[in-house]
Amino acid sequence: MKTRITSISIALTAFLAYGQAIRYSEYGAVGDGVTDDFDAIVKAHDAANAAGLPVRADAGKTYYIGPAKKTAKIQTDTDWGDAKFIIDDSKIAIEDRNHSIFYVASKLPSTKITTIQTLKKNQAKLDLSLPHDALIEVTDNTVKRYIRYGANQNSGTAQTDVFIVDKNGNVDMKAPIIWDFTNITAMTALPIDPTTLTIKGGHFTTIANQASADYNYYARNINITRSNVILDGVYHAITGEGDHGAPYSGFISVSKCNNVLVQNATLSGHKVYSTIGSAKVPVSMGTYDISVNRANNVTFKNCKQANDIHDNKLWGIFASNYSKNLTLDNVSFSRFDAHMGVANATIKNSVLGHMGINLIGCGIALIENTKVCSGSFVNLRPDYGSTWEGDIIIRNCEFLPRNGAQSDAVLISGSYSGQHDFGYTCYLPKRVIIDGLVIDDRNAPNNYAGPKIFANFNGAYKDETFVEKYPYVITEEVVVKGLTTKSGKPFIISTHPFMFRNVKITKKE
Numbered sequence: 001m002k003t004r005i006t007s008i009s010i011a012l013t014a015f016l017a018y019g020q021a022i023r024y025s026e027y028g029a030v031g032d033g034v035t036d037d038f039d040a041i042v043k044a045h046d047a048a049n050a051a052g053l054p055v056r057a058d059a060g061k062t063y064y065i066g067p068a069k070k071t072a073k074i075q076t077d078t079d080w081g082d083a084k085f086i087i088d089d090s091k092i093a094i095e096d097r098n099h100s101i102f103y104v105a106s107k108l109p110s111t112k113i114t115t116i117q118t119l120k121k122n123q124a125k126l127d128l129s130l131p132h133d134a135l136i137e138v139t140d141n142t143v144k145r146y147i148r149y150g151a152n153q154n155s156g157t158a159q160t161d162v163f164i165v166d167k168n169g170n171v172d173m174k175a176p177i178i179w180d181f182t183n184i185t186a187m188t189a190l191p192i193d194p195t196t197l198t199i200k201g202g203h204f205t206t207i208a209n210q211a212s213a214d215y216n217y218y219a220r221n222i223n224i225t226r227s228n229v230i231l232d233g234v235y236h237a238i239t240g241e242g243d244h245g246a247p248y249s250g251f252i253s254v255s256k257c258n259n260v261l262v263q264n265a266t267l268s269g270h271k272v273y274s275t276i277g278s279a280k281v282p283v284s285m286g287t288y289d290i291s292v293n294r295a296n297n298v299t300f301k302n303c304k305q306a307n308d309i310h311d312n313k314l315w316g317i318f319a320s321n322y323s324k325n326l327t328l329d330n331v332s333f334s335r336f337d338a339h340m341g342v343a344n345a346t347i348k349n350s351v352l353g354h355m356g357i358n359l360i361g362c363g364i365a366l367i368e369n370t371k372v373c374s375g376s377f378v379n380l381r382p383d384y385g386s387t388w389e390g391d392i393i394i395r396n397c398e399f400l401p402r403n404g405a406q407s408d409a410v411l412i413s414g415s416y417s418g419q420h421d422f423g424y425t426c427y428l429p430k431r432v433i434i435d436g437l438v439i440d441d442r443n444a445p446n447n448y449a450g451p452k453i454f455a456n457f458n459g460a461y462k463d464e465t466f467v468e469k470y471p472y473v474i475t476e477e478v479v480v481k482g483l484t485t486k487s488g489k490p491f492i493i494s495t496h497p498f499m500f501r502n503v504k505i506t507k508k509e
Helices: 002-019 038-051
Strands: 032-036 062-065 072-074 084-088 102-104 134-145 157-165 186-191 197-200 203-207 222-224 229-232 235-239 249-255 258-263 274-276 282-284 288-293 296-305 318-348 351-359 361-368 376-380 388-399 410-413 431-439 452-454 477-485 504-508
Touching: 038 062, 038 072, 157 296, 157 318, 222 229, 249 258, 351 361, 361 376, 376 388, 388 410, 410 431
Parallel strands: 032 062, 062 084, 072 102, 084 203, 102 222, 197 229, 203 235, 222 249, 229 258, 249 288, 258 296, 288 318, 296 318, 318 351, 318 361, 351 376, 361 388, 376 410, 388 431, 410 452, 431 477, 477 504
Antiparallel strands: 134 157, 134 186, 274 282
8 A cells, every 4th residue: 555655646746747647757767778667667657547647758768678577557648759669579588478568458347247148149138237338258168169270270269259238238239249149158348438548659669589489479569458549659660580489469459348549550560480280280370460359449540561561471460350340441551361250341541462351250341442462352261261241342442463473363262162160151252342443463374364253262162963061151142343454354253153153243334
């Protein structure tokens, strides 16, 4: 108690001296780029949280953050301004690679829910009374979904969903329940803060780890778990990458929250390293600067990548799991990726580099006024069943296959053998709507037959004698308006048309 009172007293002194803000220097931060200032940063935020005061970094300072197992909890507005932060992961003595540097958290308590045993897909009302609107996280450990196939194969994960309810239990149908839950094993209401917390500025440099190339992910990041947060103007650079290293789970991590806006940010792709996957064959390890997990309504706006979005030595910058209503608006990134499902995704006014758009999930995928420079315009991930239960809408876009290198042009790629149980029925999009698309296919191979709407998803599915153990639900309709090619060649449905023989093709002027 004495320590808490002292911290509040210092905070109030800072409030009087500097006017509504606590500075790191008040708690001993030197800011010379050499002295480890992590402890002072932690104490400053603790004091600010206790006193309800904002935090402001000292102008022009460089704060070195060493290997200690500490986290600075942010619960008040923070302005890092032009201050620099060096996160040194190169030391062997990192005490906990999973520990975040900054943790943006709510002051409101979460609520364990034990009164509800079952849920239905698209259920509109829960018998709940809560102190706040909430993001509900629910799991059923008796059901396995996303049973991964391929080099990183696994036995699946517990059925998981997140959705929004108001204080009276009404479900926000813009983020609906997507599974039936017949045996809920855990359910938590995570409060949605009614006010917005804003974090501004800051130039961060991560000195990359030199660990062995194994799936031992490093966090050492900004971890946002509070709803209604704006992260504005952060810059993240990476240095010190060598010939080996462990992967990163995301410098900006957004999880278990609702309504987060990251804007005016500059982020970096990480060098990709290889290891041996679960199928005992070499794999490239995913390593990220952005991760979004179990979250709703997360937007990246006016953001860019500091390094080359077309450099295939760098892994794709963005990954997500179990999330809903994700938006990229005016970004230049190497990749958008939904691993274990997204419900509704919007990509607009953007450029996507060598890893492009990777989708698994449901709802509406809207891609608008966007240039895609990867091997296909949209890749439905084969390791999770190449499934999209809903519509894909492509509007006023440009497709430059492999950024102009010699390449076929495929709009929707993926593969599906029909023999693997992914833990759910797999779908091709119900409708594909193309309303304005320019395909720059001038550098196509000699045997090029024109752009394909669909890849060859299953070469064995040549006639009606083929039997799918786990049937694929095929697209009902493709609507095409304003599709032009630089080669002058018209599109075809696929090089393997039998599978798509019942798809209705509607051409509009």
